[in-house]
Amino acid sequence: MHPISKAIRIHTDRTNEMEHSSPMFLTSSFCFDNSEDMRAAFADETDDNIYSRFSNPSVQEFVDRMVALEGAEAGYATSSGMSAIFASFMALLKKGDHLLSCNAIFGSTHTVITKYLPKFGIEYTYVPADKPEEWEKAIKPNTKMIYVETPTNPGLEIVDLEAVSTIAKKHNLILNVDNCFATPVNQRPIDFGADLVVHSATKWIDGQGRVLGGVIVGKKALIQDIYLFCRSTGPALSAFNAWVLSKSLETLDVRMERHGNNALQLAKALEGHPKIKWLKYPFLVSHPQHRIALKQMRNGGGIVCFELAGGLQSGRKFLDNLKMLSLTANLGDTKSIASHPASTTHAKLTDQERLAVNITPGLIRISVGLEHVDDIISDIRQALETC
Numbered sequence: 001m002h003p004i005s006k007a008i009r010i011h012t013d014r015t016n017e018m019e020h021s022s023p024m025f026l027t028s029s030f031c032f033d034n035s036e037d038m039r040a041a042f043a044d045e046t047d048d049n050i051y052s053r054f055s056n057p058s059v060q061e062f063v064d065r066m067v068a069l070e071g072a073e074a075g076y077a078t079s080s081g082m083s084a085i086f087a088s089f090m091a092l093l094k095k096g097d098h099l100l101s102c103n104a105i106f107g108s109t110h111t112v113i114t115k116y117l118p119k120f121g122i123e124y125t126y127v128p129a130d131k132p133e134e135w136e137k138a139i140k141p142n143t144k145m146i147y148v149e150t151p152t153n154p155g156l157e158i159v160d161l162e163a164v165s166t167i168a169k170k171h172n173l174i175l176n177v178d179n180c181f182a183t184p185v186n187q188r189p190i191d192f193g194a195d196l197v198v199h200s201a202t203k204w205i206d207g208q209g210r211v212l213g214g215v216i217v218g219k220k221a222l223i224q225d226i227y228l229f230c231r232s233t234g235p236a237l238s239a240f241n242a243w244v245l246s247k248s249l250e251t252l253d254v255r256m257e258r259h260g261n262n263a264l265q266l267a268k269a270l271e272g273h274p275k276i277k278w279l280k281y282p283f284l285v286s287h288p289q290h291r292i293a294l295k296q297m298r299n300g301g302g303i304v305c306f307e308l309a310g311g312l313q314s315g316r317k318f319l320d321n322l323k324m325l326s327l328t329a330n331l332g333d334t335k336s337i338a339s340h341p342a343s344t345t346h347a348k349l350t351d352q353e354r355l356a357v358n359i360t361p362g363l364i365r366i367s368v369g370l371e372h373v374d375d376i377i378s379d380i381r382q383a384l385e386t387c
């Protein structure tokens with residue numbers, strides 16, 4: 001079966017009730033008929049469920065579907081994207097190791113890498129997302145992992161996955177990719193040589209702004225180490241959230257196709273607007289890494305970003321002018337969302353620090369929803385008029 005079909009047809013074992021839709025397994029633990037079965041499960045001689053911090057059928061269904069979509073060997077689901085990312089670092093890196101990461105990464109990932117990993121004696125170096133030629137020079141004898149996000153949040157820079165994976169293979173490093181912005185229906189990093197793929201399932205995978213979740217998929221041996229770390233430290237995904245997220249995977253492909261079409265139409269409609277200094281979308285020829293985006297992505301995804309000619313104050317004015325788009329911290333929802341990083345998520349940084357991670361004063365990020373594209377375009381157009 002095609003991965004898209006597997007994301008619909010992989011199903012928890014049917015119970016005696018003969019249900020068609022997967023039930024939700026809200027149970028903390030699982031029973032055994034006798035002491036021998038229980039002993040064997042604890043001795044890892046069987047893969048029977050024991051306790052929902054270790055495994056749960058609803059969670060496993062979500063993981064199995066993600067494994068199929070990403071073309072991975074195995075996976076483990078966590079309570080949020082950040083716990084997935086943190087577990088992928090903590091399970092596989094140790095004191096004295098070095099992590100190479102692209103500089104444009106999600107804010108909390110940046111905090112983990114710069115504030116918490118050093119507490120455990122793990123060093124890091126940032127390299128520019130768009131210049132893989134600089135990456136090899138930054139590799140040290142103790143480098144163990146390369147971490148990338150592509151497209152990056154919020155700047156939509158594209159990392160050439162094939163180029164980075166060639167470097168990782170040559171130096172025997174683990175390539176770990178945050179595939180949150182593209183989702184596996186638009187980009188499969190493992191096909192380009194990634195060893196691990198991490199996700200915030202909170203975003204496009206849920207797609208309706210309801211629950212938090214995360215998942216890590218990849219090589220079996222690496223996932224086993226991550227599983228053992230998580231089994232003891234406890235960032236397990238709840239069965240309820242897993243059930244919601246697994247259902248969402250059944251529609252991921254059609255949703256992402258529409259998000260991508262809406263985003264491309266919006267990007268084309270706004271490009272060249274007099275109030276906009278520049279606009280970025282991976283599938284516009286004007287995007288600096290357009291050719292790489294075409295090579296590794298099926299569509300450009302649901303995020304469009306642009307710089308308002310009027311800078312910081314225009315950014316706030318633009319948000320206030322919007323009538324339909326939501327002002328909220330999430331992205332990847334059926335509802336279109338606008339955000340202005342310089343006055344919100346990145347407001348605590350100095351101008352210099354913001355510029356270093358490409359957060360310009362008038363940067364607006366649009367998470368393009370599933371409303372009719374004409375309504376999205378006209379709300380943004382009217383908001384631009386007076387800013």
Ligand SMILES: *Cc1c(COP(=O)(O)O)cnc(C)c1O
Pocket residue numbers: 080081082083106108109149153178180181199200201202203212213214
């Ligand atoms: C939101 C996000 C995360 C963190 O995910 P949570 O589910 O909020 O913990 C990580 N990476 C990217 C690219 C994100 O957008």
